[in-house]
Amino acid sequence: MHVDITLPDGSVRNYESPVTGYQIAESIGPRLLKDAICVEIDNKFQDLSFEISENINVRIVTTKDLDALHILRHSSAHILAQAVLNLYPNAQFGVGPSIENGFYYDFLFETPIKENELENIEKEMKRITKSAQKFVRSEITKKEAVKIFKNQNLKLELIESAESDEGVGEEIVSTYTNDEFIDLCMGPHVPSTSVLKHFKLTKVSGAYWRGNESNVQLQRIYGTSWFTKEDLDQYLIQQEEAEKRDHRKLGNELDLFTSSEELGSGNFLWKPKGAVLRDVIESYSKKAHLQNGYSLVNTPHIGKSILWETSGHLDHYSENMYPPINHEENNETYYLKPMNCPFHILVYKNDLHSYKELPLRYFEFGSVYRYEKTGVLHGLLRLRGFTQDDAHIFCSTDQINDEVKTLLSFSVNLLGSYGLTEIEADLSTKPKKYIGSDKDWDNATNSLKQSLTELEVPFQTAEGEGAFYGPKIDLHAKDAIGRRWQLSTIQIDFAQPDNFDIEYVNSENKKSRPVMIHRALLGSVERFTAVLLEHYAGNLPGWLSPIQIDVLTIGNVNEYAQTIIDDLKSYRVNLDDRNIRLGEKLHNSEKSKTPIQIIIGEKDASSNTMAVNIFGKENMKDVDYKRAINSIKKSLKEPEFSLDG
RNA sequence: GCCGGAGUAGCUCAGUGGCCAGAGCAGCCGACUUGUAAUCGGCAGGUCAGGGGUUCGACUCCCCUCUCCGGCUCCA
Numbered sequence: 001m002h003v004d005i006t007l008p009d010g011s012v013r014n015y016e017s018p019v020t021g022y023q024i025a026e027s028i029g030p031r032l033l034k035d036a037i038c039v040e041i042d043n044k045f046q047d048l049s050f051e052i053s054e055n056i057n058v059r060i061v062t063t064k065d066l067d068a069l070h071i072l073r074h075s076s077a078h079i080l081a082q083a084v085l086n087l088y089p090n091a092q093f094g095v096g097p098s099i100e101n102g103f104y105y106d107f108l109f110e111t112p113i114k115e116n117e118l119e120n121i122e123k124e125m126k127r128i129t130k131s132a133q134k135f136v137r138s139e140i141t142k143k144e145a146v147k148i149f150k151n152q153n154l155k156l157e158l159i160e161s162a163e164s165d166e167g168v169g170e171e172i173v174s175t176y177t178n179d180e181f182i183d184l185c186m187g188p189h190v191p192s193t194s195v196l197k198h199f200k201l202t203k204v205s206g207a208y209w210r211g212n213e214s215n216v217q218l219q220r221i222y223g224t225s226w227f228t229k230e231d232l233d234q235y236l237i238q239q240e241e242a243e244k245r246d247h248r249k250l251g252n253e254l255d256l257f258t259s260s261e262e263l264g265s266g267n268f269l270w271k272p273k274g275a276v277l278r279d280v281i282e283s284y285s286k287k288a289h290l291q292n293g294y295s296l297v298n299t300p301h302i303g304k305s306i307l308w309e310t311s312g313h314l315d316h317y318s319e320n321m322y323p324p325i326n327h328e329e330n331n332e333t334y335y336l337k338p339m340n341c342p343f344h345i346l347v348y349k350n351d352l353h354s355y356k357e358l359p360l361r362y363f364e365f366g367s368v369y370r371y372e373k374t375g376v377l378h379g380l381l382r383l384r385g386f387t388q389d390d391a392h393i394f395c396s397t398d399q400i401n402d403e404v405k406t407l408l409s410f411s412v413n414l415l416g417s418y419g420l421t422e423i424e425a426d427l428s429t430k431p432k433k434y435i436g437s438d439k440d441w442d443n444a445t446n447s448l449k450q451s452l453t454e455l456e457v458p459f460q461t462a463e464g465e466g467a468f469y470g471p472k473i474d475l476h477a478k479d480a481i482g483r484r485w486q487l488s489t490i491q492i493d494f495a496q497p498d499n500f501d502i503e504y505v506n507s508e509n510k511k512s513r514p515v516m517i518h519r520a521l522l523g524s525v526e527r528f529t530a531v532l533l534e535h536y537a538g539n540l541p542g543w544l545s546p547i548q549i550d551v552l553t554i555g556n557v558n559e560y561a562q563t564i565i566d567d568l569k570s571y572r573v574n575l576d577d578r579n580i581r582l583g584e585k586l587h588n589s590e591k592s593k594t595p596i597q598i599i600i601g602e603k604d605a606s607s608n609t610m611a612v613n614i615f616g617k618e619n620m621k622d623v624d625y626k627r628a629i630n631s632i633k634k635s636l637k638e639p640e641f642s643l644d645g
Numbered sequence: 646g647c648c649g650g651a652g653u654a655g656c657u658c659a660g661u662g663g664c665c666a667g668a669g670c671a672g673c674c675g676a677c678u679u680g681u682a683a684u685c686g687g688c689a690g691g692u693c694a695g696g697g698g699u700u701c702g703a704c705u706c707c708c709c710u711c712u713c714c715g716g717c718u719c720c721a
Contacts, residue, residue: 205716206648213718586682
């Protein structure tokens with residue numbers, strides 16, 4: 001018997017049947033055999049030892065392949081479990097997949113392990129990889145599996161619940177064995193433990209069994225694993241780079257914001273420089289909104305309970321709301337607002353609206369308060385009190401299409417103005433539980449999809465992830481080191497207009513119900529500030545920087561300095577005229593990441609020149625006064641906002 | 646909320662079951678009058694997160710609370 005194997009280049013090779021991936025790779029070349037990790041047969045990954053006995057397409061997956069990294073990491077997870085069980089024979093082991101940049105495995109230890117034990121586990125892993133054990137796949141019956149894993153309760157649970165991901169079918173269970181170690185697994189795996197060379201255990205943390213809060217909490221050990229030392233090193237360096245960019249660290253170093261034990265979790269205090277930064281960010285956005293058909297509204301921080309009953313927040317969102325504020329004398333209950341929409345609806349309701357007014361767009365920097373669980377708080381990225389650049393658009397159903405398109409383009413351009421130009425979207429569609437008609441959902445979802453397509457925003461569809469009241473688009477921006485941050489959200493809402501019974505008078509003089517679009521583009525000003533700080537590693541572009549220019553003097557040139565400052569009075573200028581060396585002034589200016597330094601001494605005063613350092617550009621000396629001022633103004637210019645840009 | 650780790654001067658960090666807890670930077674005072682990346686000297690600065698307990702003695706050991714860090718869960 002012979003089989004015809006078709007390779008990715010279209011060539012067909014003929015082999016004795018059955019043939020394995022090994023044999024195919026070997027027949028093509030020794031180099032390929034050396035780099036081979038697994039095979040892809042008919043879109044399914046299999047071990048190199050998998051026997052092929054039909055005419056089929058086969059691709060040899062090598063270490064160069066992105067798919068191979070997942071397999072490497074999956075195998076790394078196995079060896080982690082093997083090492084842990086060797087060292088802690090009474091540990092229970094759960095599941096261990098490959099994840100972005102690495103892998104993890106979940107364990108239940110008799111006594112919780114500590115981070116410093118990772119070193120030892122890593123050592124045992126090294127021993128296992130050096131001994132070059134083969135990964136051997138076998139299929140056994142559930143009965144046999146139950147016998148083998150009789151002391152492993154977590155595995156028994158997996159066997160009983162038939163998780164195909166974990167190698168458990170209706171009757172047959174797939175396992176991998178190397179040395180004494182056996183685990184449930186679909187595979188494939190790298191051929192031998194010796195393929196693992198460049199890995200590192202990174203941290204240990206808690207994780208709920210099967211991701212369910214009400215289940216037992218396991219200990220998760222994380223690691224990273226790569227084919228080459230260079231890749232591993234690069235990853236570790238990138239981690240360090242991310243740490244340097246941490247907005248919490250930068251916020252402290254640059255004097256932007258602080259927190260306080262007395263203040264409590266989830267809120268920050270903005271220091272003068274940070275407040276300026278926020279204000280610049282907000283002002284720019286506000287201007288863009290006013291130029292693009294939005295009206296500014298302003299609403300308070302608390303509202304009576306009836307409001308939150310009507311909006312449904314007390315039914316659907318009370319877990320995330322701060323406890324009520326009771327005024328006993330008046331028998332009134334108030335709540336801090338977790339969202340701005342009910343207030344904007346009240347503004348809308350105050351007037352009778354004609355179809356001629358629509359779409360009506362109400363915009364506000366609205367501070368909201370959500371009682372987030374302590375464990376999720378994270379610097380400015382996840383707060384209990386934060387400010388949304390929030391707007392609610394009231395429009396007719398047939399305006400949704402145009403409105404969403406305008407909005408999407410507005411958002412992409414706005415984010416781009418701040419320097420975030422790589423945008424990707426998630427489109428969340430109708431969930432199982434929803435309100436409104438299928439027709440409305442389809443139309444709205446199509447509007448969103450069509451806008452994304454027309455504006456060429458790359459997007460993924462998250463089926464069933466929409467809110468119960470309408471579909472949504474989330475925009476993510478990629479930062480300078482490739483991290484993805486969720487920023488904008490655009491949500492169509494069929495529910496609130498009903499809840500509040502809002503209306504407009506249509507062209508036939510009949511009452512009609514508008515649709516609402518909720519949208520926040522920066523998301524939260526606090527969060528957005530943090531993202532910008534991390535994106536720019538603290539080196540904010542000139543127009544955003546809290547201090548834009550440091551004027552550094554040498555000797556007594558105060559009069560000349562004053563002339564310069566007067567000519568730059570619409571900018572944020574700081575004068576350092578202390579009697580210290582220039583080197584120290586430069587050092588301080590550098591540390592505060594001021595984008596422009598003007599250096600003037602008596603020489604400059606007499607020749608009407610200055611030295612100018614512009615961050616990221618060359619340092620210039622003896623620059624003519626006018627030319628210097630012009631080039632400074634040019635480099636501090638805020639980006640023009642236009643929807644075509 | 647859960648698991649694990651941590652909290653020492655304004656900041657970054659040393660340190661020990663036992664005399665008065667240290668350094669650098671920042672601050673203040675003085676000298677230096679400075680041209681491209683930290684000038685020198687001095688001074689001051691701490692209820693060792695807060696509270697309780699064990700002990701002859703606690704910053705150190707135990708318990709509780711607060712805050713932070715890494716995750717999990719959550720994220721209209």
